[in-house]
Amino acid sequence: MDSALVIGGTRFIGRHLVDDLLEHDYDVTLFTRGNSANPFADDDRVAHVEGDRTNDTALEAAATTVDPDAVFDCIAYHPKDVHAATTIFADCDAYVYVSSGAAYGREEIPKREGETPLYECTPEQATDDSFETYGNRKAEGDRAVFTAAEDGVRAMAVRPPIVYGPHDHTERLDWWIDRVNRFDRVVVPGDGTNLRHRVYVEDVASALRIVAERGAAGEAYNVGDRRLVTLEEMIDLIAECLETDVELVHAGPRELAAGDIELDEYPLYRTYPHVLSTAKLATLGWESTPLETAMDRSVADHLESDRDGSENGPKREAEERVLGILETL
Known part of the structure; x- marks a missing residue:
C-alpha cells in the first residue's frame, strides 16, 4: 500500500x-x-x-x-x-x-x-x-x-x-503532570494501586x-501499553521525568469528603481495573514504546505547551482541605 x-x-x-x-x-x-x-x-x-x-x-x-x-x-x-x-x-x-x-x-x-x-x-x-x-x-x-x-x-x-502523549487535547495526563510539577504533596485517590490501562x-x-x-x-x-503501571507508579514516572520529589498522600472516600471530592473525579482513576490483552496485536509485529520514553516525551510536550489540565479533576483548594484533615489524624 x-x-x-x-x-x-x-x-x-x-x-x-x-x-x-x-x-x-x-x-x-x-x-x-x-x-x-x-x-x-x-x-x-x-x-x-x-x-x-x-x-x-x-x-x-x-x-x-x-x-x-x-x-x-x-x-x-x-x-x-x-x-x-x-x-x-x-x-x-x-x-x-x-x-x-x-x-x-x-x-x-x-x-x-x-x-x-x-x-x-x-x-x-x-x-x-x-x-x-x-x-x-x-x-x-x-x-x-x-x-x-x-x-x-x-x-x-x-x-x-x-x-x-504529545498534543493530547483531553489534558487528563496534563492534570497529573501539573500537580507533580507545582506541588510537593500530591493527593492520590485510594491506596494508589488503581489500575487503568x-x-x-x-x-x-x-x-x-x-x-x-x-x-x-x-x-x-x-492496543495498550505492554507494561501496565498503577496510578501511583504513573505519578512516580512523572516525578522522575521532572527530576523532582513529591510526597504521595493517599486519601479514601472518607478523607476526600472533607473537600467534597469523589474518587472518580480524579483523571485516569477507575474503581475496577480496566486491562486489555494486547497479545493479538503483538502477533502482527507491533511493539510498544518503553514507558519511561513515552512519559518523558509526554512531560516534555506538557512543559512546552500551555496545557495544565485545569478543566479536569478536583481543585487544589479542595485538596488542601483534605490535606489539612490528614495532618490532624
Whole structure:
C-alpha cells in the first residue's frame, strides 16, 4: 500500500498517525472539516480534502478524488458513519476503524478480542451524543466492521483504552503532570494501586498502520501499553521525568469528603481495573514504546505547551482541605 486517507488527522491520534505514515513513505491525504488548525498545512507531502465525515456525498467525493489504498477512520462516533464508510471505501485495500476499549460490555481482567462481550446498542443509543452511550456506539461500530468484512470488505477495528502523549487535547495526563510539577504533596485517590490501562499515542498510530498492512478482515485488535503501571507508579514516572520529589498522600472516600471530592473525579482513576490483552496485536509485529520514553516525551510536550489540565479533576483548594484533615489524624 502506498496511499492513505486519514479521516480526521489534525488533533491527536490522527496527527500522530499522519507522522507515522509519512515515516513509512505513504502518500497521505487528510479529510477534515477544516475547523481545527492543520499542523501539516505547510507540508507538501500531505494533501487536504475539506468535508464533513457525516456527509456521505462528501466522503464519496473524497473516495473518487483520492482513491486511497488504505483508509483510517479516526472520528467515527456513530454506527451509521462506519456503515457508510465501509460501503464507500469497500474497494480499498484496507479500512481501519478507531474503536475503543470502552466497547467491552463486561468487566474482565484482561478483556480479550472475540471473548469479552461487547456492549449492546439500541437505536436510541446509536444516535445519541452523550458520554454515557460512547461504549455502546463504539461497539456497534465494531459490528458494522464485522458485517462489512462478511461482505468482502477488508475492514478492521483497533481498540485503545485511555490514550496519552504529545498534543493530547483531553489534558487528563496534563492534570497529573501539573500537580507533580507545582506541588510537593500530591493527593492520590485510594491506596494508589488503581489500575487503568493506558496507551501512548505513537503506539496507537503504529498499530493502526500495522493492522492496515497485516491485519485480518473482520478482526478487532486491542492496543495498550505492554507494561501496565498503577496510578501511583504513573505519578512516580512523572516525578522522575521532572527530576523532582513529591510526597504521595493517599486519601479514601472518607478523607476526600472533607473537600467534597469523589474518587472518580480524579483523571485516569477507575474503581475496577480496566486491562486489555494486547497479545493479538503483538502477533502482527507491533511493539510498544518503553514507558519511561513515552512519559518523558509526554512531560516534555506538557512543559512546552500551555496545557495544565485545569478543566479536569478536583481543585487544589479542595485538596488542601483534605490535606489539612490528614495532618490532624
